[in-house]
Amino acid sequence: MRVQDGSRADPAAIEMVPTSLRGLVERASGGDTVAFRELFERYADRVFRYGYVRLGRSEEANDLVQDVFLSVWKALPSFRYQHEGSFPAWLFRIASRRLGDRIQQRIRHHSVPLDDAPEGSIEFEGLAVSRRLLTDGLATLPDRQREVLVLRFVAGLPVKEIALSIGKTEAAITALQMRGLERLRRYIGRDHES
Numbered sequence: 001m002r003v004q005d006g007s008r009a010d011p012a013a014i015e016m017v018p019t020s021l022r023g024l025v026e027r028a029s030g031g032d033t034v035a036f037r038e039l040f041e042r043y044a045d046r047v048f049r050y051g052y053v054r055l056g057r058s059e060e061a062n063d064l065v066q067d068v069f070l071s072v073w074k075a076l077p078s079f080r081y082q083h084e085g086s087f088p089a090w091l092f093r094i095a096s097r098r099l100g101d102r103i104q105q106r107i108r109h110h111s112v113p114l115d116d117a118p119e120g121s122i123e124f125e126g127l128a129v130s131r132r133l134l135t136d137g138l139a140t141l142p143d144r145q146r147e148v149l150v151l152r153f154v155a156g157l158p159v160k161e162i163a164l165s166i167g168k169t170e171a172a173i174t175a176l177q178m179r180g181l182e183r184l185r186r187y188i189g190r191d192h193e194s
Helices: 011-016 020-027 033-055 058-078 087-106 131-138 143-154 159-166 170-193
Strands: 121-124 126-129
Touching: 020 033, 020 058, 033 087, 033 143, 033 170, 058 087, 087 159, 126 131, 131 143, 131 170, 143 159, 143 170, 159 170
Parallel strands: none
Antiparallel strands: 121 126
């Protein structure tokens, strides 16, 4: 590869330049496994956290990550990049569907993993609460509120990307988030008062 002054560019230096999300998506959709690996590295942890909170077991969350990225790899050639938030939103729509499949499969097999929720404590709005309590509290929320809270605070998606992934407006996501947090506060508050 030649640079502007006519000299050859160092291939190692080219690898050092950060690639835009759009560039990665376009390269990966063309079959570039290195670009796909970078997309995996950018988003796998978020998908894992999303799955772990909803499924309660690290093995199942790891399996979910594999299912999601296999689906992404297969569907990537048909994905159309529109803006920076479109890829994460699309990815988490796929994750949501694969998670739903796993939950339905679990219901059919009568497995209840909430008993396997990890012990230890985490901070929730300035209070140290057990992970078990937080997991149980999330389980009491309506599906959409739980989904929004997990995508927002566990997977770390901004409101705009959640809105795109769920197919609702940003205002609706904010309202779901506020209602879900309020219900979770009440649930955790009752336990903390005991």
